[in-house]
Amino acid sequence: MHNNINTLFEYLWQNYLRVTPTATKIHKLLGSTQNNDIINDHIALRTFNLEKVSLEKLAKHFTSLGYEECEEYNFEDKKIHAKHYEHPNSNYPKVFISELLVEKFSPVIQEVIHFLVSQVDEDMILNDNFLYSGRHWNIDYRIYKILLEESEYAAWLAAWGYRANHFTVSINHLEKFNTIKEVNQKLKEAGFILNSSGGEIKGSKELLLEQSSTVADKYPVKFNDWEKELPSCFYEFALRYCDKKGEIYTGFVESSANKIFESTDTR
Secondary structure, three states: OOOHHHOOOOOHHHHHHHHHOOOHHHHHHOOOOOOOOOOEOOEEEEEEHHHHHHHHHHHHHHHHOOEEEEEEEEEOOOOEEEEEEEEEEEEEEEOEEEEEOOHHOOHHHHHHHHHHOOOOHHHHHHHHHHHHHHHOOOOHHHHHHHHHHHHHHHHHHOOOOOOOEEHHHEEOOOOOOOHHHHHHHHHHHHHOOOOOOOOOOEEEEOOOOEEEOOOOOOOEEEEOOOOEEOOOOOOEEEOOOEEOOOOOOOOOOOOHHHHHHHHHHOO
16 A cells, blocks of 8 residues: 555556546646646546455555545446545545446346456555556457446446546636636637536536536557557546535535546547
């Protein structure tokens, strides 16, 4: 396990940049010239709900660094369960971890996923680099397509393995922008494509959180039998509001997160 939060996030970030080249351009676009004022609101990780690689196993990498479990979320239509974690020091990014409920899928899909996970070395999961170690299994493009028929999430995870599927710009900390509309406008003018599922802006001031995201970059994935450009990772943008007590809202909105997942869909 990592002994330093900053190091862990730096490795996750570098791994993410390798398959998300637009993230660097977005940084330059939104950051101020005096100092790089891009603060990361949260990252998200995906896994399967099988004992070996469960959400809890991934979370240990963060709880061992002082992170605490906060809220749970359920996405029934996508058959996904999630939790988010926060550090007592609010300067550290929040962490959103989701897991696919494998047992809710067809026997064929279940068999495929069990086979993929059987190839993961148990000892690797405790390794410092597991969270950004990519894929631990061999997979044919044909198998990827089978997964895709039932679950975009399962197919993405099978193709990419373990890595942050997005980082998130905290709009609250930007010097040049005050609203999510301004950020979205700037991105669109620069040629970035936003995820429009459920509207470009997900959530609202009333829900205390507004979010938007780019659609995932396309990047080549090597399968056993084929190489194919597929959606990799995306960049999210979040604006948080204060609750009635005057405290900034730190949770997530289920209906919005449900649409944010679709940023990695194959279009």
